Amino acid sequence: xxxxxxxxxxxxxxxxxxxxxxxxxxxxxxxxxxxxxxxxxxxxxxxxxxxxxxxxxxxxxxxxxxxxxxxxxxxxxxxxxxxxxxxxxxxxxxxxxxxxxxxxxxxxxxxxxxxxxxxxxxxxxxxxxxxxxxxxxxxxxxxxxxxxxxxxxxxxxxxxxxxxxxxxxxxxxxxxxxxxxxxxxxxxxxxxxxxxxxxxxxx
Amino acid sequence: xxxxxxxxxxxxxxxxxxxxxxxxxxxxxxxxxxxxxxxxxxxxxxxxxxxxxxxxxxxxxxxxxxxxxxxxxxxxxxxxxxxxxxxxxxxxxxxxxxxxxxxxxxxxxxxxxxxxxxxxxxxxxxxxxxxxxxxxxxxxxxxxxxxxxxxxxxxxxxxxxxxxxxxxxxxxxxxxxx
Numbered sequence: 485x486x487x488x489x490x491x492x493x494x495x496x497x498x499x500x501x502x503x504x505x506x507x508x509x510x511x512x513x514x515x516x517x518x519x520x521x522x523x524x525x526x527x528x529x530x531x532x533x534x535x536x537x538x539x540x541x542x543x544x545x546x547x548x549x550x551x552x553x554x555x556x557x558x559x560x561x562x563x564x565x566x567x568x569x570x571x572x573x574x575x576x577x578x579x580x581x582x583x584x585x586x587x588x589x590x591x592x593x594x595x596x597x598x599x600x601x602x603x604x605x606x607x608x609x610x611x612x613x614x615x616x617x618x619x620x621x622x623x624x625x626x627x628x629x630x631x632x633x634x635x636x637x638x639x640x641x642x643x644x645x646x647x648x649x650x651x652x653x654x655x656x657x658x659x660x661x662x663x664x665x666x667x668x669x670x671x672x673x674x675x676x677x678x679x680x681x682x683x684x685x686x687x
Numbered sequence: 688x689x690x691x692x693x694x695x696x697x698x699x700x701x702x703x704x705x706x707x708x709x710x711x712x713x714x715x716x717x718x719x720x721x722x723x724x725x726x727x728x729x730x731x732x733x734x735x736x737x738x739x740x741x742x743x744x745x746x747x748x749x750x751x752x753x754x755x756x757x758x759x760x761x762x763x764x765x766x767x768x769x770x771x772x773x774x775x776x777x778x779x780x781x782x783x784x785x786x787x788x789x790x791x792x793x794x795x796x797x798x799x800x801x802x803x804x805x806x807x808x809x810x811x812x813x814x815x816x817x818x819x820x821x822x823x824x825x826x827x828x829x830x831x832x833x834x835x836x837x838x839x840x841x842x843x844x845x846x847x848x849x850x851x852x853x854x855x856x857x858x859x860x861x862x863x864x865x
Contacts, residue, residue, distance in 0.1 A: 513735045589836055591836050
């Protein structure tokens with residue numbers, strides 16, 4: 485592959501900048517690679533511990549609160565969390581080390597944008613949807629079977645309705661923002677396709 | 688020669704030949720010195736790992752540049768999500784001449800010229816940044832096309848625009864032959 489001599493002063497300016505970082509030895513590379521892998525494992529472990537904490541909380545809900553709706557809802561939330569953890573493990577298992585395929589840059593860009601688009605566009609399905617049936621049953625259980633102590637029925641139900649509306653609105657906003665983001669990612673993908681396929685120089 | 692020693696030897700050779708270029712690349716993808724050091728380490732680790740799969744279908748230099756730029760672009764994407772940074776493109780940059788002295792060599796040699804060049808590079812979207820960096824490393828249009836995967840027409844268009852931008856920003860004439 486030919487390299488042009490830096491006849492352009494800007495190229496000279498660029499190529500003659502001073503070096504500031506000491507070169508890494510091969511042994512250091514191998515050690516760093518192993519250390520990074522250990523760091524990723526620790527991060528995954530923290531996610532599992534956080535999920536385990538959530539599961540314990542819902543298990544306490546199922547044990548403490550009366551009424552089959554809240555109990556069943558809590559069990560469904562536990563199953564939902566297990567599903568989320570499994571999905572996350574499955575989706576991140578292939579990216580344990582900093583790895584960049586030696587594909588042409590435009591192909592790598594495109595695959596990353598597509599991966600990101602699909603993750604953002606579809607993640608609410610596997611991150612939020614598994615929790616919805618359980619959360620809905622818990623709310624129904626609060627409405628029909630369990631009421632807050634020392635609070636009149638009407639204000640208690642008002643709190644449940646307001647809470648449900650706030651959660652629903654938040655979900656709608658999150659989904660809309662993600663759809664806009666996905667649209668913008670798709671525009672970038674289309675632009676890359678145009679650059680890759682363009683065969684002529686504009687005047 | 689075993690696969691492992693072949694990988695190690697390739698890495699040592701590539702690091703010796705392209706180490707300085709990789710550091711310049713890291714500087715172009717990350718302004719913060721500490722994060723830059725981390726990025727450079729990640730690039731070297733990725734390069735060492737990738738060379739286990741080197742199949743000779745492209746030159747080692749193309750391979751090295753691809754791996755390094757892909758790591759740099761991934762880093763920029765991660766940082767952009769955190770900092771919510773907006774990028775520009777070569778097409779958005781002004782080609783209006785900056786007010787300056789009449790001597791082009793003085794302009795390029797100016798102590799602020801390098802800082803201005805870095806500002807320009809850091810503002811660019813990853814795709815345009817890669818083309819600019821490969822040009823600054825001295826690769827010709829065909830070589831840039833091989834590394835990036837862009838069509839020759841797209842590379843020529845971007846280089847034409849880049850030279851106009853550089854000429855305007857630094858008041859010096861770039862070469863016009865690919």
